[in-house]
Amino acid sequence: MLIVDDSPVMRNMMAKFFSDNSFEVVGMAADGVEAIEMFEQHNPDIMTLDIIMPKMRGTEVLEKIMARYPDAAVVMASSVSDARTVMKCLKIGTKQYILKPYDENKVMAAIKKALDL
Amino acid sequence: MDISDESLAELFEQYKEEVRETVELLDMKIVAVEQDSTNSEIIFSLFRHLHSLKGSTKMFNVENIGHIAHKLEDLMNLMDQDNSILGRFPKIVDLLFQGNDIFREVIIRLEEDITYVNLTPAHAQFIEQINHQLNLLDKKENIVVEQARVLLDELETVLPVLEDMETGG
Numbered sequence: 001m002l003i004v005d006d007s008p009v010m011r012n013m014m015a016k017f018f019s020d021n022s023f024e025v026v027g028m029a030a031d032g033v034e035a036i037e038m039f040e041q042h043n044p045d046i047m048t049l050d051i052i053m054p055k056m057r058g059t060e061v062l063e064k065i066m067a068r069y070p071d072a073a074v075v076m077a078s079s080v081s082d083a084r085t086v087m088k089c090l091k092i093g094t095k096q097y098i099l100k101p102y103d104e105n106k107v108m109a110a111i112k113k114a115l116d117l
Numbered sequence: 118m119d120i121s122d123e124s125l126a127e128l129f130e131q132y133k134e135e136v137r138e139t140v141e142l143l144d145m146k147i148v149a150v151e152q153d154s155t156n157s158e159i160i161f162s163l164f165r166h167l168h169s170l171k172g173s174t175k176m177f178n179v180e181n182i183g184h185i186a187h188k189l190e191d192l193m194n195l196m197d198q199d200n201s202i203l204g205r206f207p208k209i210v211d212l213l214f215q216g217n218d219i220f221r222e223v224i225i226r227l228e229e230d231i232t233y234v235n236l237t238p239a240h241a242q243f244i245e246q247i248n249h250q251l252n253l254l255d256k257k258e259n260i261v262v263e264q265a266r267v268l269l270d271e272l273e274t275v276l277p278v279l280e281d282m283e284t285g286g
Contacts, residue, residue: 006165006169007172009128009131012131052169080168100175101176
């Protein structure tokens with residue numbers, strides 16, 4: 001799993017949560033450019049992707065990843081909840097969309113669905 | 118989230134450090150935008166920092182910072198869509214400075230009193246000032262109707278995907 005969020009606290013919190021739930025966190029990225037680099041380096045089974053980030057917005061990262069890897073499992077993880085952004089991400093190909101603040105049950109359900117578990 | 122008390126305490130320390138760093142950055146960015154009110158890059162950067170602050174704050178239920186960051190983020194979001202706003206409403210800079218002062222104050226208080234997370238009357242009054250500014254902008258910047266039209270167009274193509282997600286597909 002690859003975790004992408006510009007907030008160190010959010011990254012660490014998610015890494016701890018997923019590790020505690022038997023996921024292997026292969027990397028954490030703090031901005032959009034790093035996200036793409038790490039995705040290509042690690043080829044993770046799944047990536048959680050924040051939207052409002054420096055260097056490149058998550059929506060743009062999603063576009064680039066889906067264009068190159070159409071089968072990628074990307075789950076948007078953001079507090080951006082406006083319908084337009086959610087729709088845009090769904091159209092581009094996000095598997096799920098989870099909203100901050102995270103509810104652990106919803107997060108796990110979304111991740112499992114995205115991985116077809 | 119299901120995280121042990123020890124980890125949570127550690128994450129809370131990281132959170133406070135993140136807020137302190139954000140407050141310093143916001144100070145610099147507000148000064149910068151005051152001098153260059155139409156600079157889209159600075160405006161987006163302010164929006165992004167407030168957005169991140171709101172996001173991590175929500176995880177720790179620090180309501181005072183969370184509410185104020187959210188309102189200021191709304192303000193910056195409008196400015197991000199129209200970078201002429203600050204030129205016409207220069208008092209927004211005062212709101213940004215005041216908000217940042219509150220973030221700073223809360224972090225100092227939290228060091229001594231971990232329960233200082235709720236809105237005080239002064240905080241609530243400040244939020245009302247931001248709401249007043251947002252209302253002024255809403256009346257003048259009628260972008261909602263345009264957004265709604267785009268949404269309606271997009272809704273039709275996305276509905277099948279949404280239904281699929283709802284049914285667990």
